[in-house]
Amino acid sequence: MAERTDVVVVGAGVSGLAAARRLCEGGLEVLLLDGGGEPGGRAALMPPSKPDGLRAGSMYLPPGARALLDLAAELDVAVEPALHDSALADLRVDEDGGVHRSDANVPLGTSWWTRLRNEWIFTGFARKTRTVDLAEPWSSVGAAGLDRCTVRDWLRSYSSDSRLLALVEEALTLDAGLPADRISLLWLLAHIGPDLPEEEDFLRLDPALLVERMAAPLAGLVRTGRHVERVRQDEHGVRVSGPWGEVAADRAVLAVSPADAAHVAFAPALPPERERLQRDWPQAEIIRTDLVYWRPFWRGFGLSGGVHFDDGVPAWTLDDSPVDSTEGRLVAHTYTFGERDPLGADQGIAGAPVRHRALLLENLRVALGPLADDPIALTQSSAGPGTYSRAYQSPTPPGFLTGYGPWLRRPVGRVHWAAAETGVFPGNGTLDGAVSSGHRAAEEVLRES
CATH class of the missing domain: 3.50.50.60 (FAD/NAD(P)-binding domain)
Known part of the structure; x- marks a missing residue:
């Protein structure tokens, strides 16, 4: 029965x-x-690493995530600011393996619109968000036209500054998980919302x-x-x-x-x-990798642990170490939608976890030194949705x-x-x-x- x-x-x-x-x-x-x-x-998403059973890493959220923050407070789940020390440097690794200190993408632990707030292109987005109905974006004035337009098309109609456009697209891809030519302008405007705080450092739980x-x-x-x-x-x-x-x-x-x-x-x-x-x-096409080390060794070299990789394996890393630094943790994301888009990787990576892991560790070694390719634990999500979806x-x-x-x-x-x-x-x-x-x-x- x-x-x-x-x-x-x-x-x-x-x-x-x-x-x-x-x-x-x-x-x-x-x-x-x-x-x-x-x-x-x-x-x-990330199971405890085996055989040591270390817990999976943090999930990141903006300060405006009211329903989640209220629930966390009710359940006594600690919410901490994402680590960012302005004295520590972010890095960028170009396609030839050259390592550069990056001023354009710091801090990685903030939203893309916060990083671009001083760029004049931001005003174009901000102006358009005021017309969008957040409850039902499809009912907004001019919704059909906004929804027909890709974010990339709008960006290129708004500015001819190729360097700025590349920065915007990279930052957007980092947050959204898909490149600008696959995203509706209406979706992006609704996702941004009209009321942006002056500062928006991410939180984690x-x-x-x-x-x-x-x-x-x-x-x-x-x-x-x-x-x-x-x-x-x-x-x-x-x-x-x-x-x-x-x-x-x-x-x-x-x-x-x-x-x-x-x-x-x-x-x-x-x-x-x-x-x-x-x-x-x-479906966003993301592989998340959590790496655990004995300590956050990169800080001893004056580095934040935040790295952009032009070849896309991974696309970027972020320091997810505990506040007390009892261990070092990096979170790495690889986007498998193709090399032609910003931060994209060879699509063959999705079906080759061993190859992906080897390339990821080699690129981390290039960026952060030999200690980076010897984690005490490493766990990865599956590349695709599998039986149940794997990306928010x-x-x-x-x-x-x-x-x-x-x-x-x-x-x-x-x-x-x-x-x-x-x-x-x-x-x-x-x-x-x-x-x-x-x-x-x-x-x-x-x-x-």
Whole structure:
């Protein structure tokens, strides 16, 4: 017989956990199903390194991530400023292996618009953001024209300064995870938002601890190893099933990315617009590597640990060491969308983890010295989405928001949608968006109950 509950939440990542907590507070019975081996979803992107079991590195967020910051405070999860010492130098490694101290890209631990605030091109972005509706960017005045335009096309129409344009595109790619020729101008303006603080140094928290404390009071409600294949609904309720069996509920919250929802069979079929949204959802192509050393040795050489690599393996690194410097940590990101774009790498890297690791360590040695290619632990995320999506970043291509945006959060019968991609801008596609989307989906269900 099917297990019975008031609400079944598919996906025990941050958005699913946030939805379940809110639903339980509202007095409803909840079950969470997750295809993985433990809760956490994309916040558990990096498993503890083996065999030493060191915890994965930090997740970074801007000071404006209100829903996430409030949740972290409630759960007593420490939030710290990203490390940046102005006395330490960032580096840039060119395609020929030359190492240069970089003034143009410091600090790496701040947003790209903060780094470019003194450049006149920033005023063009800032002016346009004031017209964008953050709740529904596709409803903004002039949305169709903004959505047809790529960020690269707009940049090149606004300025002919090739050096400045290259800097803007690199900085944007670093934050967004995709190059400017794949990103809609409307998406970027919504992602930036109209109210930018004067200073925006990033904050960091331990995502594993956040998930652990979110999941603790829900421990008896989470069913792991439950990959969902089918969702059936009628006027009486919803049935969610897979090889493991079936759960019956009054309503369902699918707290998974649209790309993952595309692998679920729905009966009756979803509206064509929602199906196309899921089928065409873009995926950022990022490999994250966490490296652990005995100490942050680069600081002894006057270096910050922040490095840009022109050949793209990795695209950049960031110092993620603990405040007390008990160990040295670097986070490295490689973008696998191709060498022709800023910070892109050879696409063959995605399917060759051993080769990627060797190139990454060699490039770190060139930049930071021989100690860099001898970490005591190294863990990598998979290059692609795999069974479940592996990157929060979700910039949309031209035409996507105006074509599919109205279906992004709209419930279909008794099925409600959560996940970072359904969050309100500018938090859409971030850990903060995951939290707020879970709360929003839960409130929808509570209003109908």
